[in-house]
Amino acid sequence: ESGARLLLDVENLYANWLNFGGEEPEGLLNRMLPQHVVGLHIAGGRVDQTGFYVDAHDSCPGEPELRLAEIAAVKLAPQYAIIEFDTAVPAVTDLERLCFSWRQRIATNQVRPAIS
DSSP states (O other): OOOOOEEEEHHHHHHHHHHHOOSOHHHHHHHOOGGGEEEEEEEOOEEOTTSOEEOOOOSOOOHHHHHHHHHHHHHHOOSEEEEEOSSSOOOHHHHHHHHHHHHHHHHTTOOOOSOO
């Protein structure tokens, strides 16, 4: 109702599904409308000592997160995407490779189902 647009946090979408279940993230993405999403936030996470998946921003996004981000990018056409690292920032060449690979998969629309 407000007309405000989202910065869609793909890692949180994935982490919440892993930790709490419910509707698969791809189903939620399929119900979103492009006019409601302005950007994507992508990060890596890990399982902590208690078995809880943490949106830690301390690693590269994994394949499930990247596939969700690809689906969101193709379906929702956001204006930008942010890949965030708080710690363990990879070398620039690794970041370039990650970004190039992700953009190529989106450009060629080689997007597979995110959850298998």
